[in-house]
Amino acid sequence: MPLFRLGDQGPAVAEIRTILAGQGLLATTGGRHAAHVPATDVFDDDTDHAVRAFQQQRGLIVDGVVGPSTYRVLREASYQLGARVLLYRLSAPMVGDDVATLQNRLQNLGYYTSLVDGVFAETTHDAVCLYQSEYGLAADGICGPATLRSLDRLGTRVTGGSPYAIRQEEHVRRSGPQLSGKRIVIDPGSGGLHDLSDGPTAELESRLLWDLAARLEGRMAAAGMETFLSHDGRGRPGDDERARVANMIDADLMISLRCGHYPNPSANGVATFYFGNSHGSYSTIGRNLAGFIQREVAARTPLTDCRSHERTWELLRLTRMPVTLIDVGYITNPDDAEILGDPDYRNVIAEAILVAVKRLYLLGENDRPTGTYTFADLLAAEEIS
Structure with a gap:
């Protein structure tokens, strides 16, 4: 799809403004939400500010540009529970805030135990079926008017807690402290989130990240871990394809290696990312691992500590195992590039x-x-174990 930014005009911009108004991010000078007045079709300064605020809220890259990722999340945000019938579609799962709201309600009732990610996948279908069967409804997994009326009558009786987080933590505890036998997907290289055109910077980034992946893979193998690569380096598979490969492998963890990019070459440092969204749901193990990696890399290198952050990027959302994405330094910063260039x-x-x-x-x-x-020390501990 085309990119929309400051100064653009047209029906797509009008749609963007309408959604932003519905989110309460675009207001009139009178203080009333723009949802109460006809939307214009101009991407003006107010729209730019609203897009940036929306991106910040939703864990997206804050650049004021409505590209494929931001537009996708805008469309998802426009759906409110009850506006459409929700059902499981294998080839094209339904995604939106209405799905996330449904997942939250079912989680509070004890029927949904996975991540609240806004994707109506098989786990959500099964949770709806279980709820329907226990409340005397046709257990077809379709969230239509009857199921919604039933949920509304129940209301929110219990809130808080995350069965998904408890299950993740218990899985780590039961797997034991040994690294031997752990299955790890290593995801190196540009593409997806940081898709660059061919050129010296892209070639340098790819070479450095594949070399880093090889060094990490060798050390993990020495510790007895099973390692897999998310792709073979030919072409640039999107984040959804990388996630699909990781899910097929059924790994314990996924570690994605990237380089940071910014037009201003002063931007520098190492940062880590894990899945977390505006619905209050996040990957507990992904967050823990991101924190450990962030502190270890920052303590051992001259790279600036840019901390850990939750994001809703497709690679983090679509994987079934905990994922940590690492920006190991800014390839666009001379000092960071020099550090990364040192073997x-x-x-x-x-x-x-x-x-x-x-x-x-x-x-x-x-x-x-x-x-x-x-x-x-690590290898010695593995031998003792």
């Missing part, structure tokens, strides 16, 4: 990531201060 620092980053994974499974037991656990 010794790539070794340090690879070991920092592996140590962070070990710390995740240690659950705080027999752990060591950040930046002090060495690769040799």
